[in-house]
């Protein structure tokens with residue numbers, strides 16, 4: 001059993017007031033809060049070892065390089081990648097997906113197919129649309145049912161030898177649905193297609209095992225898992241990363257440069273042009289240590305309790321509809337109340353110190369599917385409590401009375 005009060009004390013922002021009220025932070029799907037140990041690690045890097053990496057012979061440069069590479073290995077173990085050079089530092093999920101989509105421009109031919117799902121965040125739709133425009137490939141969409149679950153039989157019938165890459169999120173940001181990615185990856189591989197998993201919403205809740213999943217690429221952001229903004233990881237299987245061309249050209253990613261020809265560095269540096277977010281990359285390792293210290297089993301237990309409690313309490317409100325009632329869900333509740341715009345509820349409860357997200361959650365196709373402009377999304381983390389949920393439910397009831 002987690003001692004939630006002890007855990008909450010790790011997060012200084014959780015004792016702040018917003019609009020004169022104690023902060024209740026239920027926008028964890030957008031970004032998580034940071035424990036003091038992460039905040040301190042960022043300052044410590046700049047206070048003690050700040051230097052550019054992979055370049056200098058001087059001591060600080062070596063200390064910074066070692067810390068950065070140790071963090072890479074930590075992330076490798078965290079996701080169970082076979083090699084550290086399969087773990088690329090990025091600025092976040094968006095960067096990772098664009099890197100792969102850009103690389104596939106050299107692989108796809110007109111008429112090839114890219115399969116995305118109807119549950120995707122815009123950052124796992126738009127780069128593939130851009131790729132299709134560039135190459136003449138065709139974008140196909142795996143549909144969802146009324147519970148927001150992917151329809152696997154439709155997925156199977158979309159797969160063919162024309163499918164070159166399937167790209168799907170592990171957990172949907174807008175609805176919290178957990179997709180059966182392992183099964184989907186096996187089916188894609190059976191027709192020879194590669195698979196990218198957008199793990200942005202999964203990594204705060206679970207420890208992905210990329211070898212067990214057998215995914216070809218797995219992209220995620222550090223800021224949603226207690227780490228700093230502007231950090232992320234793209235895992236890619238060695239063979240794929242060797243096959244794809246570099247994404248950006250510049251320093252760090254070369255072996256030799258002449259005006260006639262440039263040769264590229266080995267993995268992972270081929271994909272890491274320029275000075276990276278050194279502090280961020282190191283501190284992402286601290287965040288992963290922190291989460292593993294709590295334990296993902298404990299995190300899931302706590303978050304599941306919060307999900308069940310919130311679902312039950314919110315459904316007490318007349319006219320409230322929850323979107324995404326699939327069986328496998330992370331701790332996200334996306335809902336609306338009959339006749340009330342989500343923005344109005346969000347604004348009123350913000351005045352009471354409660355942070356939820358309202359709108360389309362960068363997933364407009366899902367909103368179009370349900371014929372709504374957006375939802376109110378409460379996304380919970382292990383540091384949230386049932387008492388906070390009760391306060392939100394009462395605040396929503398009050399807001400509803402005001403707005404009806």
Ligand code: PMP
Nearest residue numbers: 092093094121123169173200221
């Ligand atoms: N995919 C999903 C499912 C997300 O939830 C997000 C962030 N909301 C992203 C991709 C993009 O992540 P980032 O903005 O950190 O690059």
